[in-house]
Amino acid sequence: MTISTSVWLTVGATVLAAVLAAGVGELVALGVRRLGRTHEILATLAQRGRRPLAGLLGTLAATVALHVGTAPADWREPTLTVLGLLAVAFGAGLAVVAANVVQDVLLLRYRIDVADNRRQRQRRTQVQLVKRVVVALIVVVAAAAMLLTIPGARGVGTSVLASAGLLSVVAGLAAQTSLSNVFAGLQIAFTDGIRVDDVVVVEEEWGNIEDITLTYVVVRLWDQRRLILPSTYFTTTPFANWTRNSSDIIGTVDFETDWTTPVEELRSHAEGFVRDHPLWNGQTFALQVTDAKNSVLSFRVLVSANSGGELFDLRCAVREELVGVLRRDHPGALPRVRVETPAPVVSLPHQGSRV
Incomplete structure (x- = not known):
């Protein structure tokens, strides 16, 4: 052979x-x-x-x-x-x-299709970020193992890992933006600052947290646009989180009317409408006159819902209903500007003048 x-x-x-x-x-x-x-x-x-x-x-x-x-x-x-x-x-x-x-x-x-899903959203955020960290570690370890498997690169890899200069390289990289975002992403996951599906206001935009990665956060805005922000934004910049402690949130409806508005009748109608609306969670309602100056009364309606999206729709419905009631039943209560014209000046004849 x-x-x-x-x-x-x-x-x-x-x-x-x-x-x-x-x-x-x-x-x-x-x-x-x-x-x-x-x-x-x-x-x-x-x-x-x-x-x-x-x-x-x-x-x-x-x-x-x-x-x-x-x-x-x-x-x-x-x-x-x-x-x-x-x-x-x-x-x-x-x-x-x-x-x-x-x-x-x-x-x-940890399903989030429930009424109060704050804890579930927190756990989902942590699980997703931990999984990304584990995958990153797997890739790094696999790359190192493959490098050490090659005979020609084994000595180079060993000498680099054993050298004291590696610590300075790692420290230098940690100061860079990319690793800063990684550390910020881990901080977000375990400090419970934001969670997936939280309702936030960032850069004067309202939306929901759609995804949290190790380096950036995706915010789904109300008009379906996506606002992508680095993770460090949420650790260095103030922002509003409407669902930090619970999913249900309170919103306002502001409007102005004339002084002739029947306040009690308007409050009774608004309360009945809100109580019958399917988006109201049964917790908060109030209609108050918040200011009275010049020629208008300022009203504020407080309502609550189970989520940011439902609250937005409820506020719009309340606003439309009150505008319709004022136009239909009390047109005189719509805002108006009063202009007072001075009385005409009548000139009296001088004494001794002939009439």
């Missing part, structure tokens, strides 16, 4: 071992998927992790086959190095899939 024939047999055995191991991975994924008929999480794990698992098992099988069935040769070490890199890559991919599945499991426990 010639050397070339032996090499080809070894390659064939290695490929066969890899294919068989990948097939085992597919069978494992199929079994987990069968179990996932009653557990959605298992089905998701099988679907996402099928290819990384098959690749990892196939790579490990090929590595074992080469170690067992080949003698030292020029092509053996480079091949093992490539297989080692692939094994690290597939293992990192499988770890990322596991992190995503764990996130999905935890997010199912």
Whole structure:
């Protein structure tokens, strides 16, 4: 048997071992998927992790086959190095899939489609940010492992990691904006300053927190625009959080009328309308005259709702109803400007004049 024939047999055995191991991975994924008929999480794990698992098992099988069935040769070490890199890559991919599945499991426990979801939004924010940190660590560790796997780069990587100059490099990078945003993102997640779906007012814009990453925060504005702000904005700049302590919030409706407005009648009508409105949460209502000067009365209506979006719609409905009532039943109470014209001056005839 010639050397070339032996090499080809070894390659064939290695490929066969890899294919068989990948097939085992597919069978494992199929079994987990069968179990996932009653557990959605298992089905998701099988679907996402099928290819990384098959690749990892196939790579490990090929590595074992080469170690067992080949003698030292020029092509053996480079091949093992490539297989080692692939094994690290597939293992990192499988770890990322596991992190995503764990996130999905935890997010199912903290649903935000309930009336008071403040605690759920806090937990979801923390879970999402922790998952991003874990994925980042997996990528960094995998990159370091791949670097140390390459014989030519192993010495360079070891010397850099062991050098005292690395600390100064890390400290210098930490002062940069990118890492400052990362640290700010972690601070946001665990200090409970803002949470996903919080109602905030930033840059004179009203909206909901749509996403919180390690470096930036996405605010979905009321008109469906997205305002993207760095994480450091929320740790250095004052902003309004309407749902910091609870989901229900209070809003105002301000308007002005003439002094002839029947206040008690208007208050009774507004209270009946608000109590019957489906967006009112039954907690806060008030109609007060907040000012009376010049030719108008200033009114303020306080109403409450379960969320910022519902409060906005409720305020608009109350405003439209009061305007309609004034125009329909009390047109004289609409704001007006009174102008007083002076009385005409009558000139009396002088004494002695002839009439």
